[in-house]
Amino acid sequence: MVCIKCKRNLPEEMFRIRKDRGTRGTKCIDCQREYGKNWNHQHPELCAQYSKKWRENNPEKKAECWKNWAENNPRKHKEWKNRNAKTESGKLIRARIRHKRRTIFKEVENTLTLQEWLEILQEQNNKCAICGVEFTDKIQPQKDHKIPLTENGPFTKKNIQALCKKCNIFKDATPEQRRKNKIKYSD
Numbered sequence: 001m002v003c004i005k006c007k008r009n010l011p012e013e014m015f016r017i018r019k020d021r022g023t024r025g026t027k028c029i030d031c032q033r034e035y036g037k038n039w040n041h042q043h044p045e046l047c048a049q050y051s052k053k054w055r056e057n058n059p060e061k062k063a064e065c066w067k068n069w070a071e072n073n074p075r076k077h078k079e080w081k082n083r084n085a086k087t088e089s090g091k092l093i094r095a096r097i098r099h100k101r102r103t104i105f106k107e108v109e110n111t112l113t114l115q116e117w118l119e120i121l122q123e124q125n126n127k128c129a130i131c132g133v134e135f136t137d138k139i140q141p142q143k144d145h146k147i148p149l150t151e152n153g154p155f156t157k158k159n160i161q162a163l164c165k166k167c168n169i170f171k172d173a174t175p176e177q178r179r180k181n182k183i184k185y186s187d
């Protein structure tokens with residue numbers, strides 16, 4: 001078969017079977033790929049939309065692609081991980097993974113989304129639920145389980161509250177310790 005684009009004479013397997021017609025396409029795989037790349041370049045938003053839809057419809061394939069990519073590009077994967085670790089959605093993904101790991105044999109809900117986490121922060125006026133300190137770059141909010149993990153508390157909007165690091169550590173502390181902890185912020 002001869003490709004209409006690059007005019008190369010290639011074996012049949014180099015031409016994809018078109019789903020709509022059931023016959024092989026007129027462009028070879030290489031030319032088709034090139035065409036696809038250009039198209040994506042010219043329509044970045046549509047392209048993002050389509051890939052998002054595809055990922056939603058094919059979660060297992062997505063996970064597999066992703067795994068393959070990570071294995072083949074260890075350096076890029078590491079770069080991506082470092083970059084992503086600093087974003088809110090990256091932190092949330094890792095929090096979900098951590099939660100899952102710690103509850104591996106239990107059927108515990110694990111659904112908190114970034115949107116929901118932002119809602120929690122908004123509902124708390126961006127302040128710690130215990131001591132009321134305002135969250136800033138220096139005082140980052142932490143996701144605390146109201147019903148603890150050890151009692152099968154789920155990782156959901158209902159069971160997560162935002163605490164400052166100190167309150168999260170001292171949550172089970174005595175009132176005396178907690179008072180000390182608060183004073184530290186006001187001076």
Ligand SMILES: [Zn+2]
Binds near residue numbers: 007027028031032
């Ligand atoms: Zn070609």
Ligand SMILES: [Zn+2]
Binds near residue numbers: 128130132133163165
């Ligand atoms: Zn606090």
